[in-house]
Amino acid sequence: MAFPLNLIILSSLLPLLSATFTPQDNYLLNCGSNTNTSFFSTRSFLSDSSSSFLSTDRSISLSNPNPPPNSPSLYNTARIFLTKSPSYKLHLTSNTTHFLRLHFSPFKAPNFNLKTAKFSVLVNAFPLLNTFSTNSVVVKEFILKIDSPVLEITFLPSNFAFVNAIEVFSAPKDYIIDQGTKRVVPDSTQIFSNLSSQVLETVHRINVGGLKLTPFNDSLWRTWLVDDDYLLLKGAAKRAWTTHTPNYQSGGASREIAPDNVYMTAREMNRDNQELQARFNISWEFPVGGGRRVLHLVRLHFCDIVSSSLNQLYFNVFINDLLAYRDVDLSALNFHVLASPFYVDFVAESDGEGRVRISVGPSDLSNPARVNAILNGVEIMRVVSSVSSKKGFGKKNVVWIVAGSVLGSLVFLALLFLCGLWFCRGKKSKTKRSESTGWTPLRRFRNSSISRTTEGTVSSNGYQTLRISFAEIQSGTNNFDKSLVIGVGGFGMVFKGSLKDNTKVAVKRGVPGSRQGLPEFLSEITILSKIRHRHLVSLVGYCEEQSEMILVYEYMDKGPLKSHLYGSNNPPLTWKQRLEVCIGAARGLHYLHTGSSQGIIHRDIKSTNILLDNNYVAKVADFGLSRSGPCLDETHVSTGVKGSFGYLDPEYFRRQQLTDKSDVYSFGVVLFEVLCARPAVDPLLVREQVNLAEWAIKWQKKGMLHQIVDKNIADQIKPCSLKKFAETAEKCCADYGVDRPTIGDVLWNLEHVLQLQESGPLDDNTDAAAHVDATGSGTRERQGPSSDSNTEMDNGDETSGILNSSQVFSQLMTNAGR
Known part of the structure; x- marks a missing residue:
């Protein structure tokens, strides 16, 4: 399939448009x-002849007497080594992960045919290449962490050694992350730790579905x-591409992880192929x-x-036919941002024939009408070994060996002592080992914990009071049994569970692989630990053990409002029930907006974030995106756009205010x-019906909204009630915020709608005096229930705005959070 010309042109311009990475060592x-x-x-390679990097004079400079046409000048010269010695010494300013590239381009010259060279290469006495030879141009790339201030590259010839060019430069921070990488093994899940201490050799780097990319197109100068040559069944896949640059704001990946061009092309399932069944995998096989x-x-x-919108795509990932990642939902992993780059690391063994096979295919969660799977890029790196596991020996090493032996003996004796204590106390029952999620959510925020964060306003002692042990959560969810899953959100899966005092709870566990979970985790704790209201879901506690991010809430028996409107087998709510739910949610939202001097803006109001308890009382949930409102002398908060498509305020989207x-x-939607x-x-x-708010407002303006009302309640709604409700919803969805009512006015109008439904006239001849403009303007006499949700709640509980920390903890639902 040919690529559009504009995409090819854009691909060539992208490196010029994006910021250039500047390594600390280069x-x-x-x-x-x-x-x-x-x-x-793009890069200038310095001559090694006059440099201080070359540490030996027992080498030969060699030039190609017959350079091929258009051959890079970098490959027309070589350095020849005839004896073993430290060949290059490079002083490093940072003890971090580095790229090392060795360029080999063999040519014939007097007395030397570089194709016959055979040699080994060592870095700080660690062997990278053993008895290496090549008869074609090859670039060997290694990624390794150097703990020494000096990097020594040694060429150890069998007959002689050569190299045409060398690159050594610092990798971006967190390019290789130590913890959380999932190791793919049969019938179980393991975590591969300390990945950055391993020497990695790049074997394959593939732009799936796209064009070849040269170092000119990559900020880390990769190819x-x-x-095409690795795709097993070409008819199973088709190319996908976009001309829009990726959306990096969710932080799942950066341009240093992979360039824009990789994320702008992909392979997806070829569902147009009639010879294939509806469900199949796309597979690639790579010789390693x-x-x-x-x-x-x-x-x-x-x-x-x-x-075209969020939450459409679910798929599975397989490596060597083993399930590596089930039910991938890129919408959730990327913080509800469409077309946002994301990457996942796995460690897997090659098969018996030295191959790695990668497959993507549809998930059981896939909508039958939208079955699909995608892949944008693949990198495969051989795990060579730890660079610190083999060191050169010298006098200092002997001292350390003796010291190490003494320390080792002491440690051994200490272990024997501890083992004796353990046997004396007897064996205690062990909690069942957790099904590993293959991630470490705090790894992008190193040295971070709730007690150290500056984002919270409650003291660390207050947060500690909310802690619940991982063992208790694990036991209460039957080791996170998938049969107990009651929902999936942007942060992660939600499980039904119970605490040791038999309190029913909802347990929200962070998404595996998430790199943006911590801000949401902190936001939930910060906000929900300070507020309490009948129409806001209460936080019971949280868990941060074992690099987990888990939030525990009161259990809402009836689940999200959405499941009682459509898409489930739940009986539909009556019109009166729906009004009571809307009023309850509005009261909770009103409390958020007015409960403190700045108030709190939820930022993700939608039907899945309004939950119902056993009595169908509505409570607003999910405060991961919430922000404090503007100060008294400000009109708005300037911030990046977050929210859910279909509910997102168009003015906020345009102006980021x-x-x-x-x-x-959002509430109007x-x-x-x-x-x-x-x-x-x-x-x-069809196009004019895709967006509910736009479609409904068109019918409302025509005075025919009743024609698109849910048939389950159409005969229950009194015309005066429908008219008032529709006016309120329309005003909420005005294009500009200044034209929208406050949530307090919305609340009063909804209470008035309920009053009209219960006692209003059967026809549309409503009393003019009873009509109140949905903006809340004009004089009116409020006859409905009180909307002052700051000082009065339906169950008689009292609140007084945002509570201080001492008040918060006296109102926890259960002592298990302590």
């Missing part, structure tokens, strides 16, 4: 040459090859060599460029959702 050596030269017009059962780091790149009226817009019983966005419908 050595580029043109070996065997007396002059400097450039490579791919990405096309995937190195013998059987060798460990490899497999990095997979994803960016949802095939979906957040106000409480943004929540009002919920009101139309309640009335019409259909999703806020449904891409399967």
Whole structure:
């Protein structure tokens, strides 16, 4: 399939448009040459002949007497080594992960045919290449962490050794993350730790579905090859591409992880192929060599460029036919941002024939009408070994060996003592080992914990009071049994569980692989530990043990409002029940907006974030995106756009200025959702019906909204009640915040709608005096229930705005949170 010309042109311009990565250490050596030269017009390689990097004079500079036409000048010279000695010494400023690239381009010259060279290469006495030889141009790339201030590269010839160019430069921070990588093994899940201490050799770097990318197109000067030769069944996949640059704001990946071009192209399932069944996998097979059962780091790149809206794409990932990642939902992993880059690391063994096979295919969660799976990029790196596991020996090493022996003996004796204590106390029952999630959520925020964060306003002692042990949560959810899953959100899966005092709870566990979970985790704790209201879901506690991020809430028996409107087998709510739910949610939202001097803006109001208890009392949930409102002398909060498609305030989207009226817009969409019983966005419908708010307002302006009302309640609604409700929803969804009512006015109008439903006239001749403008303007006499949710709640509980920390902990639902 040919690529559009504009995409090819854009691909060539992207490196010019994006910021260039500047490494802290950056050595580029043109070996065997007396002059400097450039490579791919972007980097200057310095001559090694006059440099201080070359630590031996027992080497030879060699030039190619017959350079091929258009051959890079970098490959027309070489440095020849005839004896073993430290060849290059490079001083490093940072003890971090580095890239090392060795360029080999064999040519014939007097007395030397570089194709016959055979040699080994060592770095700080650690062997990288053993008895290496090549008869073609090859670049060997290694990723390794150097703990020494000096990097020594030694060429150890069998007959002689050569090298044309050397690159040594610092990798971006967290390019290789120590913890949380999932090791793929049969019938179980393991965690591969301390990955950055391993030496990694790049074997494959593939731009799936895209064009070949040269170092000119990559901020880390990498080459990405096309995937055509590795695709097993070409008819199972088709190319996908976009001309829009990726959305990096969710932080799942950066341009240093992979360039824009990788995330702008992909392979997706070819559902147009009539010869294939409806459900099938796309598979690639990569020869990796190195013998059987060798460990490899497999990095997979994803960016949802095939979906028209969030939560459409679910798929599974397999490595060597083993399930590596079930039910991938890129919408959840990328903080509800479409077309946002994301990557996942796995460690897996090559198969018996030295191959790694990668497959993606549909999940059981897939909508039958939208079955699909995608892959944007693949990197496979051989796990060589730990660079610190083999050191050169000298006098200092002998001292350390003796000291190590003494310390080892002491440690051994201490262990014997501890074992004796353990046997004396007897064996205690052990909690069942957790099903590993293959991630470490705090790893992007190193040295971070709730007690150290500056984002919270409650003291560390207060937060400690909310802690619940991982063992108790694990036991209460039957080791996170998948049969207990009651929901899936942007933060992670939600499980039904119980604490040791038999209190029913909802347990929200962070998404495996998430790199943006911590801000949401902190936001939930910070906000919910300070507030309490009948119509806000209460936080019972949290858990941060074992690198987990778990939030525990009161259990809401009836689940999300959405499941009682459409898409489930639940009986539909009556019109009166729907009004009471809307009023309850509005009271909770009103408390958020007015409970403190700045108030709190929820930022993600939608039908799945309004939960119902056993008595159908509505409570607003999910405060991961919430923000404090503007100060008294400010009109808005300037912040990046967050929220859910279909509910997002268009003015906030355009101007990135957040106000409480943004929540009002979202709530207006919920009101139309309640009335019409259909999703806020449904891409399967015809174009004019895709967006619920726009579609409903068109019918409202024509005075025919009753024609799209949910048939289950159409005959229950009195015309005066429908008219008032529709006016309120329409005002909420005004294009500009200044034209929208406050949530307090919305609350009063909804109470008035309920009053009209219960005692209003049967026809549409409503009393003019009873009509109140939905903006809340004008004089009116409030006859409905009180909307002052700051000082009075339906069950008689008292609140007084945001509680201080001492008040908060006296109102916890259960002592298990202590």
